[in-house]
Amino acid sequence: MNIEQQIIQLRNELREHNYNYYVLDNPTISDFEFDQKLKTLQHLEAEHPEYHDPNSPTLRVGGEVTKNFETVAHTYRMYSLDNSYSKEDLQDWEKRILKQIDDAVTYTCELKYDGASMSLTYKDGKLQRAVTRGDGFQGDDVTTNVKTIKSVPLQLKGGYPPFFEIRGEIVLPFAGFERMNAERIAIGEEPYRNPRNTASGSLKLQDSSEVAKRPLECLLYSIKGERLDIKTQFEGLQKARDWGFKVPPEAKLAHSMDEVLEYIAYWDTQRHQLPYETDGVVVKVNDLQQQEELGYTAKAPRWAIAYKFKAEQVSTVLNEITYQVGRTGAITPVANLEPVELAGTIVKRASLHNADQIAKLDIRVGDTVFVEKGGEIIPKIIAVDLPQRERDSSPTKYIAHCPECHTELVRKEGEAQHYCPNSEGCPPQIIGRIQHYISRKAMDIEGLGGETVALLVNNNLISNYADLYELSKEQVIPLDRMAEKSADNLIAGIEASKKIPFERVLFALGIRYVGETVAKKLAKHYKTVDALANASVEELITVDEIGDRIAESVVAFFSEEKNKKIIERLKQHGVQLEISAEKLANQTDKLAGNTFVVSGVFLKVSRNELKKLIEDNGGKVSGSISGKTNYVVAGENMGPSKKTKADDLGVPIISEDEFLEMID
Ligand code: AMP
Ligand code: ZN
Numbered sequence: 001m002n003i004e005q006q007i008i009q010l011r012n013e014l015r016e017h018n019y020n021y022y023v024l025d026n027p028t029i030s031d032f033e034f035d036q037k038l039k040t041l042q043h044l045e046a047e048h049p050e051y052h053d054p055n056s057p058t059l060r061v062g063g064e065v066t067k068n069f070e071t072v073a074h075t076y077r078m079y080s081l082d083n084s085y086s087k088e089d090l091q092d093w094e095k096r097i098l099k100q101i102d103d104a105v106t107y108t109c110e111l112k113y114d115g116a117s118m119s120l121t122y123k124d125g126k127l128q129r130a131v132t133r134g135d136g137f138q139g140d141d142v143t144t145n146v147k148t149i150k151s152v153p154l155q156l157k158g159g160y161p162p163f164f165e166i167r168g169e170i171v172l173p174f175a176g177f178e179r180m181n182a183e184r185i186a187i188g189e190e191p192y193r194n195p196r197n198t199a200s201g202s203l204k205l206q207d208s209s210e211v212a213k214r215p216l217e218c219l220l221y222s223i224k225g226e227r228l229d230i231k232t233q234f235e236g237l238q239k240a241r242d243w244g245f246k247v248p249p250e251a252k253l254a255h256s257m258d259e260v261l262e263y264i265a266y267w268d269t270q271r272h273q274l275p276y277e278t279d280g281v282v283v284k285v286n287d288l289q290q291q292e293e294l295g296y297t298a299k300a301p302r303w304a305i306a307y308k309f310k311a312e313q314v315s316t317v318l319n320e321i322t323y324q325v326g327r328t329g330a331i332t333p334v335a336n337l338e339p340v341e342l343a344g345t346i347v348k349r350a351s352l353h354n355a356d357q358i359a360k361l362d363i364r365v366g367d368t369v370f371v372e373k374g375g376e377i378i379p380k381i382i383a384v385d386l387p388q389r390e391r392d393s394s395p396t397k398y399i400a401h402c403p404e405c406h407t408e409l410v411r412k413e414g415e416a417q418h419y420c421p422n423s424e425g426c427p428p429q430i431i432g433r434i435q436h437y438i439s440r441k442a443m444d445i446e447g448l449g450g451e452t453v454a455l456l457v458n459n460n461l462i463s464n465y466a467d468l469y470e471l472s473k474e475q476v477i478p479l480d481r482m483a484e485k486s487a488d489n490l491i492a493g494i495e496a497s498k499k500i501p502f503e504r505v506l507f508a509l510g511i512r513y514v515g516e517t518v519a520k521k522l523a524k525h526y527k528t529v530d531a532l533a534n535a536s537v538e539e540l541i542t543v544d545e546i547g548d549r550i551a552e553s554v555v556a557f558f559s560e561e562k563n564k565k566i567i568e569r570l571k572q573h574g575v576q577l578e579i580s581a582e583k584l585a586n587q588t589d590k591l592a593g594n595t596f597v598v599s600g601v602f603l604k605v606s607r608n609e610l611k612k613l614i615e616d617n618g619g620k621v622s623g624s625i626s627g628k629t630n631y632v633v634a635g636e637n638m639g640p641s642k643k644t645k646a647d648d649l650g651v652p653i654i655s656e657d658e659f660l661e662m663i664d
Helices: 003-023 031-047 057-061 087-100 174-186 195-203 208-213 233-243 257-273 288-294 355-361 427-438 450-458 465-470 484-499 502-508 516-526 529-533 548-559 561-572 581-585 607-616 640-649 656-663
Strands: 071-073 107-113 116-123 126-132 138-140 163-171 217-224 252-254 278-285 304-308 312-325 331-342 345-351 368-373 380-384 595-599 620-622 631-634 653-655
Touching (some): 003 031, 031 057, 087 278, 087 304, 107 233, 163 195, 252 257, 345 368, 355 380, 465 561, 631 656, 653 656
Parallel strands (some): 595 620, 631 653
Antiparallel strands (some): 107 278, 116 163, 312 331, 368 380
């Protein structure tokens, strides 16, 4: 097999595995094997840019940055849907239909997925464009971001029409949403409120590699195009599945309005078992010919209607308000409720967010409260059943002292949250910081888990992450559930963390608001922890994407004596507190102040390498040409629209060789 055939075969294999994993939820190889194959392909593609394919599975990781999403007109308008809320509404709708249609009418019932609508265009089986709904007439081209969503096929399986559009909803399943929030809470960020807004916000992120990290899914429900040879909505769904799209299996054919009502009644309660949020059912006239006869109103199709589920609500008693202390010292009040069934699960707790929320609701222990599960995962208390309130109840007084260490709480101006300022002596803060330090995306210390950290702290063996490097095996063995072997592993894991690169160490330090991406930016810009520690707020905000809030947090962290000491100790133990010499050797400022747009296929380096070269030499990469672009680096097959735009704006177009000369 020659290289090209090898590349093509790997792409096909990876596509099939992606399909099994993300569309069918039925993987047939291990993640490890998948990664191995992906790495092999990445390697081959980097060495052979002549076989570039914009739809290769390797491009799922993203990397392209879009500053401004281009507005494009929809070929077929993306209509809204009329809503219905009752059996009567639906029966009225059917009456209107039967006035226009003489033959029998059957319906396709589908769930109404709660996310962001999306229109995908495929040409010759390849994803060509992904556009948001926008105002229905025109939307934003978010193709680079959508390509990173693994359940969106980049290359279809057989039997598809040469050109068509398919519509669906980008959703963020609950499990992934919760995982994302856990990570945000870990760095002291406010958690996202609900999956829907997070999904639609994700599509507009400028950095597609950030989108790639979000566990988004695309669920499809409608095909548009000419001469598609599809006669009914239901048949369309089946075909879309055959071509490789993720079409939820819950869709059902109903032969009468009674069957539609049955479907609705069933999913009204069962929808809570689904992995993603739904807010209703969409009923569609099944026959496409009939759909055409019915046509559209100014705003919506006459042949479809949404039935909206009522957000479920129950009332229960508030037994107690407790307060949790996070790693950053943030206090979260929690409502402890008399257990009650809501939306298919037993609810015992609800978040109260902060003191303002408690005051706004005037919620008191002993109150009967209304609890709702809407788009949010954690149930919400919406109101107090005031007539039921006990006469002698008194308003809730927010705690003034930390429930864990009894230090007086503080609340900074403009912030909603109270904080425990005793970061050194407050157990959940001490433990939380070390747990963050060892976590997978930070120092990834094997052989040491969150519970062991708590054990080590509670036994006074460590009180900060620098202490980890002074632990001995003898100290660890006597602990619960520790043995010779596990103690060895723990010590070896800590030792190995000394090789973790600076950018991850910086993330591990747990500076508030410094997540993975910010840590990377700061590491790259400052190169050493000392340089970063000496930076002022004014300097920090000149770094790309660093705002006041982050800058102030960084300065506050490094101005604390105790943090300086800990960092000094980490340094002495050999933890990486600067970019390695090897990495540094490849970095210059030769391109500082210049913004590049990369277009086409390159021969000597891959596109990603080219972008990395630009960034390593101090330049910036942008996804689209604008007045701020300094150079367009053009490879083979550069897009004609890019060329026109560059010419119009007078932006110089340079070749790969000319670029390489610039940095040589
Ligand atoms: P609305 O935004 O309330 O007018 O409802 C219309 C939107 O529902 C459409 O733009 C779609 O994004 C969304 N939707 C979710 N699930 C479906 C489905 N199964 N069929 C059609 N539209 C759906
Ligand atoms: Zn405390």
